[in-house]
Amino acid sequence: MSKYTVDKNGYYGPFGGAYIPEMLYPNVEELRKNYLSIIEDKTFKNDFHQLLKDYVGRPSPLYFAKRLSEKYQTNIFLKREDLNHTGAHKINNTIGQILLAERLGKKRIIAETGAGQHGVATATVCALKGMECVVYMGEVDIKRQAPNVARMKMMGATVIPATSGSRTLKDATNEALRDWINHPLDTHYIIGSVVGPHPYPDMVARFQSVISQETRTQLFTHTKKEFPDYAIACVGGGSNASGMFYHFLDDPEVKLIAVEAAGLGTDTEKTAATTKLGKEGVLHGSRSLLMQSPDGQVIEPYSISAGLDYPGIGPQHAWLFKSERALYAQATDEEAMQAAKLLTQLEGIIPAIESAHALAYLEKQTWKKEETLVICLSGRGDKDLDNYMKYFDL
Amino acid sequence: MTTKIKKERKHLLSIYYTAGYPYLDSTLSIAEELQKSGVNFLEIGFPYSDPVADGPTIQYSSQVALKNGMTLSVLFKQLQSLRDKVQIPVFLMGYLNPVLQYGVENFLKSCQEVGIKGVILPDMPLYAYENEFKPLFEKYDISLVFLVTPQTSEERIRKIDRLSKSFIYLLSSNSTTGKHLNVDAETEAYFKRIGEMKLNAPTIVGFGISDKNSFENAVKHTNGAIIGSAFVKQLHNSDEYLKKIKPFIEEIKK
Numbered sequence: 176m177s178k179y180t181v182d183k184n185g186y187y188g189p190f191g192g193a194y195i196p197e198m199l200y201p202n203v204e205e206l207r208k209n210y211l212s213i214i215e216d217k218t219f220k221n222d223f224h225q226l227l228k229d230y231v232g233r234p235s236p237l238y239f240a241k242r243l244s245e246k247y248q249t250n251i252f253l254k255r256e257d258l259n260h261t262g263a264h265k266i267n268n269t270i271g272q273i274l275l276a277e278r279l280g281k282k283r284i285i286a287e288t289g290a291g292q293h294g295v296a297t298a299t300v301c302a303l304k305g306m307e308c309v310v311y312m313g314e315v316d317i318k319r320q321a322p323n324v325a326r327m328k329m330m331g332a333t334v335i336p337a338t339s340g341s342r343t344l345k346d347a348t349n350e351a352l353r354d355w356i357n358h359p360l361d362t363h364y365i366i367g368s369v370v371g372p373h374p375y376p377d378m379v380a381r382f383q384s385v386i387s388q389e390t391r392t393q394l395f396t397h398t399k400k401e402f403p404d405y406a407i408a409c410v411g412g413g414s415n416a417s418g419m420f421y422h423f424l425d426d427p428e429v430k431l432i433a434v435e436a437a438g439l440g441t442d443t444e445k446t447a448a449t450t451k452l453g454k455e456g457v458l459h460g461s462r463s464l465l466m467q468s469p470d471g472q473v474i475e476p477y478s479i480s481a482g483l484d485y486p487g488i489g490p491q492h493a494w495l496f497k498s499e500r501a502l503y504a505q506a507t508d509e510e511a512m513q514a515a516k517l518l519t520q521l522e523g524i525i526p527a528i529e530s531a532h533a534l535a536y537l538e539k540q541t542w543k544k545e546e547t548l549v550i551c552l553s554g555r556g557d558k559d560l561d562n563y564m565k566y567f568d569l
Numbered sequence: 570m571t572t573k574i575k576k577e578r579k580h581l582l583s584i585y586y587t588a589g590y591p592y593l594d595s596t597l598s599i600a601e602e603l604q605k606s607g608v609n610f611l612e613i614g615f616p617y618s619d620p621v622a623d624g625p626t627i628q629y630s631s632q633v634a635l636k637n638g639m640t641l642s643v644l645f646k647q648l649q650s651l652r653d654k655v656q657i658p659v660f661l662m663g664y665l666n667p668v669l670q671y672g673v674e675n676f677l678k679s680c681q682e683v684g685i686k687g688v689i690l691p692d693m694p695l696y697a698y699e700n701e702f703k704p705l706f707e708k709y710d711i712s713l714v715f716l717v718t719p720q721t722s723e724e725r726i727r728k729i730d731r732l733s734k735s736f737i738y739l740l741s742s743n744s745t746t747g748k749h750l751n752v753d754a755e756t757e758a759y760f761k762r763i764g765e766m767k768l769n770a771p772t773i774v775g776f777g778i779s780d781k782n783s784f785e786n787a788v789k790h791t792n793g794a795i796i797g798s799a800f801v802k803q804l805h806n807s808d809e810y811l812k813k814i815k816p817f818i819e820e821i822k823k
Binding site for chain 2: 193194196197198200339340345349352353356357359456457458459460465467469470471472473
């Protein structure tokens, strides 16, 4: 058992747990008791991997980025989660959770979404399985991400605006939790990241761990190396990073680097750099690092990327940070946008702005010729074209 | 010190309201007015930015209270003269994160100093209380009030009963605050089932109690009920909010 994965009490060091009101206890307890036996079951595994293969298009390629490698004088591989159906890694988790919800006999699915990628991935699997789907999305994000709202609606989902608080991802999560409280029997809540009460952070990490599982095999085929020197991913809540790190956690040779959104800079108020500015606290059911006022009120984060502006990080990340197993770095809006442009022009791949934060880390360190880096390209940039057009005056 | 909420008492009426709403310094005057109107005990909410167990009314009052500058430090300062003015039992209700930042021990010490009887923290789970915080609550003689829902198992209710020092907060249904309670046969059977369990702790029904009718239904098999959102709504948008309190309570109690 790795000391970096969840312990038997649902904690990662001091982080994690299930800080939920009694109204959610039966649902979360039902999940906690059953999730491992369900996802370890042979028929579940078959169904999961079949869908990942035939529907999502896995394994996603591990692509050697030749021109990018030349530029940085090292060996850079991109794990192409952007090539998945629906355009990001999010679908790995929603496929897993919809199969789980089916086995728990649930009839109705709810989800929260920020940029809309997780909402789309949830609406997609609900259409696939013919389940009722309700997605909560901040009123502000609904305006910022109109195409994703349309995609969800076209797939038959009901999109409900979260009008409380700051009307973004954190508030959409609050609304989804309130919905779950009010529908205690027939509903499963598909959380989109490695956040929330135990067992969510562990369950979502397991579904996303297919990323590093494939990476190991693919890297060996490419290079005959067992593992890379560096595994790099962006972190909002942290699901693609958890997936990218999962099968390398106990290989100390692999340096794990998580890149947070610094927004306009960590010395400004417009940032989402949780490990820089956060303190221990409880939000959405788990104890982790949290951006908050001295009085314990949650602070609204900022990033140009809607998928990274969450005021906390998953409890596993808080633990990887505190135990120094992984390095938590930051990239500003400007650094991410320039990295996106560079990748586009050197490799012909338009990344999601979220993933561009991971790419921006290439500028932050000097690399050796013999080193191997794997960067998780968590999503594609189609959804961000509006932003890119404005930013680069295209 | 105030008296205990006794198991023999029936028809107890408690009111919840948010500290710092509608104005920062409303907290004590509302408490006094409620006592004068014959309310049996009080729950004063301290606001949080992300109140997941609450419906729109209390979300709104919390947001306004935060904007008005309410924090735990400000609240405890306001409550310093609580015991000179209010003799009925007073509980604090809120979420865990502001308490963690204030410091759990510091918080309980402040509660004791101003004469708070107990606290309701919906997102403090039973296991965390047992494993981590129980000795501190006992040290300062502050009781933690646990919630019970229609889905809570009998075994868990028995455990909660053993840990409860003041009362058990019985949710009328599995819901957020401020939904109107429809008393159907199922709810009635649930209240009755709890009544027949002969628990040691008094049971007080909350969530969805808004008027005389829902109050009467709730207290038939229990010791009392709590009104929150319906009361907070009375305070909304009115400089005359103190004058609205007495008629609202009289209507419930008549």
